[in-house]
Amino acid sequence: MSIHTLSAYELHKSFCKGELKAEQIIQAYLDRIERYNKDVGAFLRTFDEKALSQAKALDEKFARGEKVGRLAGVPIALKDNMHIKGELSTCGSKFLTNFNAPFDATVTRLLENEDAIILGKTNLDEFAMGSSTEMSALAQTHNPWDLSYSPGGSSGGSAAAVAARLCPIALGSDTGGSIRQPASFCGVCGYKPTYGRVSRFGLVAFGSSLDQIGPFATTTQDVAMVMEVLGQHCEKDSTSCTDPSYDFLSSIGTDIKGLKVGVPRHFIKGLKGEAKACFDKSLETLQDLGAELVDVDLEVLKYSIAIYYILATAEASTNLARFDGVRYGVRSESAQTLDDVYDLSKQEGFGPEVKRRILLGTFVLSAGYQDAYYKKAQKVRTLLIRKYQEAFKKCDVVATPVTPDSAFKSGSIKDPLEMYFEDMYTIGVNLAGLPGISVPAGFINGGKPYGLQIVGPQKADVAVCQTAYAFEKATACADKIPEQFKK
Amino acid sequence: MDENGYYFFLLKQKIREKAMPQLDPEIIKNLTMLSRIRCSKEERESLLSDLNEILGYVEQLNEVDVEGLPPCNTVLQGMTNVMREDETGQTLPRETFLANAPEHISGMVRVPPVIKSS
């Protein structure tokens, strides 16, 4: 059996039975990365030596009969906006090409405490702003299903890494869809937890009230396994959920008979072609599994992009203010005065999308405009949250498409606004702080993956994963591997 | 152009018909000053048209009746009073902090001279 065809759950089991050694597993993946990363461009860097020595140590620990962690034997990749102490966190930006994280992210600590082994850091749109990973200033990532197509973004590197089986689990971050959209494009599972479920300490902030870290995997069972480790209260994050860790795994595999699935038919009426056909088929599958479809009114979601591009950019404009070339990052060499240090470092360090969003965010907060833009958007956000709450009175989860269509060709979308539309189905979920998953639903438009999104009320993370797993088993497309990367 | 691309095309037309430019070059200049990003004239022009388009799109929020709606400051339902004990914890060692500093001197981060009263 090829190691790379196994899920993380299976790898962990095999390791714990003594069937596979950690060093074997890590070496297998490092070899694959060596072979394939130049085509996919998923990884920005790997920690070969460190990972192998950690693997060796883990093997020795196991051999001594010591208790091993819940992720023992599992290699994981992290998006390059999450900190591993002493390693680079570039955020895909020229600004931070020399920035060594001075501390571990909470997620890093949690993973390492459970004996997971971090293989490397993956590519992303600069500062997580984008939906194609094309905004990375450092590398290009390609969709493993068709290398001339985009893997989606901003967590395109993590999605592609899992799709090409370069590692079984990768973490991404999701502010408006940055885990779910690439998951849909790359034919893998991508999960965004309830806001606050996973600590943001050590994640470079983009939209503070929207960001969440979540896993990519080839099966929802793996998502559940990782979420049990990551979903903990964190004292260093004031927005961290105080609930004890949820028990995901025991619900995995239970049926969804009688589950009420809300469908916002009016909102998604713009869906056309093979995407629509796939979505309709997904709904039928859910019904076959015993779920009951219910119509819900989420018309308000048509405003979600507008709300998002006011609120997220406002938060981002202040979150990125700290990148000024004073304390860290690349300071412009031409800087003579303090003003130069600020102005030039930012001019040289930030890409066009980042600049666009910072200026927009500054505008919507500025005197004379804040009421009309920022405050207005905050109020519509309240309306959106209430509409979701009303919907969840009628149903347990909501099903929608993840993306308007399957992946687009790299370089085909030049208009910023057109790119923002890629997130039209995912953004509302962040605005309301809800848990949402993208699970592979089929292949359309000539063999391109397409996902289904399941959304739950706040804290219904387990129900969302349970539903996704049942669906995944019924459609059996989650374990398909792109031809080029089968071996 | 595929089905969903056409949908977007129609939407953009609608925006162009409705939208009035919100920003003029002066405002862009002011924004670059507020956010401390020095942009070339070409960059500012490109940003002006991008931002106008995006702002034209978000105008639709004016359709929404927000009478009586409180602003949403947080999605965390009812979470308040998250505080910590007044205890000191692990500090960031100075060497680690300064290792990322572009310039430092005598334990301080170094920047070009700052005029005290401008």
Add this chain to the structure above:
Amino acid sequence: MSKDYGRWKPIIGLEIHSELNTKSKLFSSAPNRFGDEPNTNITEVCTGQPGALPVLNKEAVRKAVQLGCAIDAQVCKFSKFDRKSYFYPDSPRNFQITQYDEPIVLGGTIIAEVEGEEKSFAVNRIHLEDDAGMLKHFSSFAGVDYNRAGVPLVEIVSEPCLHSPKEASAYAMMVRAILQYIDASDCNMEEGSLRFDANISVMHEDDKAFRNKIEIKNMNSFSNLELAVEMEIERQIELYENNPDTPQDELIAQATFRWDPEKKAPVLMRRKETADDYRYFPEPDLVPIVLTDAYIEEIRATLPELPLQRERRYISELNLPTDTAFLLASDKPLSDYFERGLTTCSNARSLANWLLMEFPGRLKEKGIVLHKSGITIENVAKLVNLIDAGTITGRIAKQVADDMVANLGRDCEEIVQSNPDYQPVSDTATIEPLVDQVLADNEQSIQDFLSGRKKAFAFLVGQVMKMTRGKASPDVVNELLKKKITEKAEK
């Protein structure tokens, strides 16, 4: 007598920033300490590292609530934090976390003694915010130290209800005192843990609205505060009076000055043609503070004695004059020192005088404060007791005090005993011949006194004292002189 500005009324508002003396910073668990090596009291939070998040210090909240209760303000049951954006190297994130529209305390009153009268001043609000780091200026570069970045601050904003430099400094002194009494801050103006910014304008009696105000920052002592405020008031009045036809806005445009303590003058920092656009919005990384009545009441009920209460106690129980009582009570370390002295000395008035006038005058040159000088209160109390017992005269006591200052820590009794010049002479046998001498040399004065001029007697006493170099016991001298003059008159 308070100064008269004619038809003008100064309008002064004070913004006071005080660092709280918590162990750790406001949102970071780094130590809150002054004077350590640069960048040794930092964490990822207070250096604005990407990925760092703020977590609120509960003790800072407590102290802010205590302060609100101490000034009878409204403690707000709901308050939250906001981001205030501006770029400066001492700001680790280029935004400060502060409280903009929903602060923790609203309103409040400061009662302070101004030139013998108790006056009531209104406070507008108090809020919590984090301090910036320190920028150190050198000729070819500037260095940034983030030790101070993130230290908790309370900002106390008065209404524009102060109308003279004396009112401003009395208000400021009382605020400092309250902070000291509730142990919220060490209020060290030299170290910057207490800072004053004043907003000053003047209003003509015919005006319907306020005129433009000038902001002056960085006044690091009460006397500098009074001086700066006075200078600005006079400057503004003069400008307006000498240019009655020029529009007000042209004469005084809003601006910010920094007070230069060396030059004893304000230095222009920036003009406010365009107000800073801080783009305040709610801090998304923090959740609101919601306080219960029980929490607030518990804090109110456990407040320690406050300066006003202590001041009133000094007036009613110790019979101290109002201004003395205020000056003592409004300096907690000094008044604690004073109260310890009262355990061994019952002459409160005299003790107070030594603490407020005699010793500070002598210590000024050395630049140290009495209660930190090494001169113990027990020693000062002893000195007062020596005078009251007649062991030394008042005049000798002043010389002893000089010696106590020259040799900090030296015991006053020991000083008296070791210096023969300080032994008062009360031996009648020694003084009598001197009295005779003086009387013999000053016939005229005797006559003057007998014809009713009381001053002549004092002159004679003075002459005897001069001959004994001040050591003669005044009582004995008085008695002897009276006796001898009476004898002479009877002759």
